Amino acid sequence: MRLAYKIWLDNNGKVFGDGPYDLLLRVEQTGSLSKAAAEIGMSYNKAWRLIRSMEDRLGFPLLKCKAGGSSGGGSEVTSQALRLMQQYRALREEVENTLEMLYTKHFNNKENNG
Template sequence: MRLNYKLWLEEEQRLFGDGPCHILELVDQLGSLRQAAAEINMSYSQAWKLINKLEKRLGFKLLNKQIGGSSGGGSELTEKGRFLTKRFSDFRKEAQVYLKKLEEKYFDQDFQQKLKKNKV
């Protein structure tokens, strides 16, 4: 038995979470939304729709995009996009540490044995 959870930011509706954060981290690493989408087996058009939807909900641009041409185009995170992605990623990493400690405190082997032996 193990704890499972999802974290996201919301404002009346879900705004930003693990999926968007991951694809933006990949764009930052790869310099391309197309390559980032391919890395997670997402279609390019689906990735574009996700980014556009996020930008509308958040009220600011996440990506600077260069269309094709001889250099092949590409994408990079805007300053706000990088700030949001880094903050969310850092928060998620820190939350995982604390949640792991809480999981060990409340759902340790002793807890699991008591459940199995009906000694609750």
């Protein structure tokens, strides 16, 4: 048996969680929303709608986008998005550690295992 859980930030609807974090992390690594979406098996249009929805709920831009052309387009994660990603990663790590400790306390001792 193992502990399973999901966490996300909510602001009149789900606004940020593991999926959006992964997408933005991949944009940061690839410099492209299109490439990031492809890496996780998401269409570009769905990724774009997700970004716009999050920006509307958060009240700040997550990406700076350059249109394509001969030099190619690209996307850059904004400083506000990077801060959100850092905060979310730190929160998630602390939640994971705390929940694992509580799970061990309540389920991994001889009294509870019968």
